[in-house]
Amino acid sequence: MKIFLDTANVEQVAEIASWGILDGVTTNPSLVAKEGKDGSTSSPQAFKETILRMCELVPCVSAQVTTTTADEMITQGEEYASWHKHVVVKVPMTVEGLKALKHFSSKGIKTNVTLVFSVEQAVLAAKNGATIVSPFVGRLDDKGIDGMKVVDEILQAFANYGLLTEVLVASVRNVEHVHKSLMLGAHIATMPYSVALELPKHELTDAGLAKFMDDWEKVAPMHR
Ligand code: E4P
Numbered sequence: 001m002k003i004f005l006d007t008a009n010v011e012q013v014a015e016i017a018s019w020g021i022l023d024g025v026t027t028n029p030s031l032v033a034k035e036g037k038d039g040s041t042s043s044p045q046a047f048k049e050t051i052l053r054m055c056e057l058v059p060c061v062s063a064q065v066t067t068t069t070a071d072e073m074i075t076q077g078e079e080y081a082s083w084h085k086h087v088v089v090k091v092p093m094t095v096e097g098l099k100a101l102k103h104f105s106s107k108g109i110k111t112n113v114t115l116v117f118s119v120e121q122a123v124l125a126a127k128n129g130a131t132i133v134s135p136f137v138g139r140l141d142d143k144g145i146d147g148m149k150v151v152d153e154i155l156q157a158f159a160n161y162g163l164l165t166e167v168l169v170a171s172v173r174n175v176e177h178v179h180k181s182l183m184l185g186a187h188i189a190t191m192p193y194s195v196a197l198e199l200p201k202h203e204l205t206d207a208g209l210a211k212f213m214d215d216w217e218k219v220a221p222m223h224r
Contacts, residue, residue: 001182003199004060004190006172008035010053012193017057019200024060026134026170026190027051028090028114048083055086062112062132064090070099081109088112088131093121098128105129112168119153126158126165132188138171147171148180155184175199 002023005016008031016022032050036042047063054061063080065073077089077100088110091097097113104111105128112132113125117140122133135154137147154167166187172178175198181189 001186002060002188003196004168004188005196006031006170006190006192008032008050009193010050010057013054013057016193016196022058024058024062024088024188024190025054026062026090026112026168027054028064029066051080051087052084055084059086060088060110061086062088062090062114064114065092065100068092068094068096070096070103073097073100074103077104077109077111078107090114090134093117093125098124101125101128101130114170116154118150119157122154122165122167123157123161123163126163130165132166132168134168134170134190136171137169137177138173140171141173148177148184151181151186152184155186 003021004024004026005013005022006026007013008027013025032042032047036046051061051063065076067073067076073091073096077091080087080089089104090112091100093113093115101111101113110131112134113130114134116122116125116133116135122135125133135151137151140147140150151167151169158165168188168190169177169181169186170190172189172191172195175195178189178191178195178199
């Protein structure tokens with residue numbers, strides 16, 4: 001499974017990329033606004049620079065359109081795609097988004113269809129050639145709907161019909177979401193920096209290492 005970071009913070013991307021395990025980044029307007037209240041990442045030029053810096057660190061960076069009509073999404077998305085070959089144009093799961101998606105697919109522009117909450121939506125996006133669909137598990141859980149069950153259904157439907165679109169588990173809130181994504185065979189999980197930091201940890205690893213270091217200290221003088 002590919003591991004993506006869900007952030008508009010380049011330093012966070014650089015840190016996790018330095019581990020060697022990071023496959024991509026997802027951004028959205030809320031994440032960009034959070035990082036750039038002072039305009040440092042949210043002005044058009046700063047946003048482009050942020051995306052380009054991320055593209056130097058990982059091979060797949062989702063940049064979301066902020067327009068609502070298909071024509072506007074196409075103009076904005078084509079500009080994003082011209083910035084760098086690692087850019088993936090993120091479009092919302094709306095009728096207008098579907099129209100724009102069809103256009104991007106015909107041009108070979110990579111896409112990530114966002115705000116997916118049902119298997120039906122995911123299949124429509126896949127039929128129009130989406131590279132990636134993003135079901136939002138955390139937001140489904142918040143509504144009392146099992147988000148990971150929706151991911152399971154999407155994977156099943158794509159297998160039923162041989163649809164090649166990748167399923168990206170989005171709106172991840174905890175390590176359990178990552179664990180379940182792995183068990184279901186999701187293609188990608190995108191997660192906040194705080195969740196990524198938890199992935200390498202296990203209390204038995206810490207305890208085991210402490211014991212190894214302690215035992216080694218007892219014989220260390222012989223090796224000096
Ligand atoms: C990623 O592509 C999504 O925009 C993101 O995971 C949404 O997460 P949230 O539901 O925590 O805002």
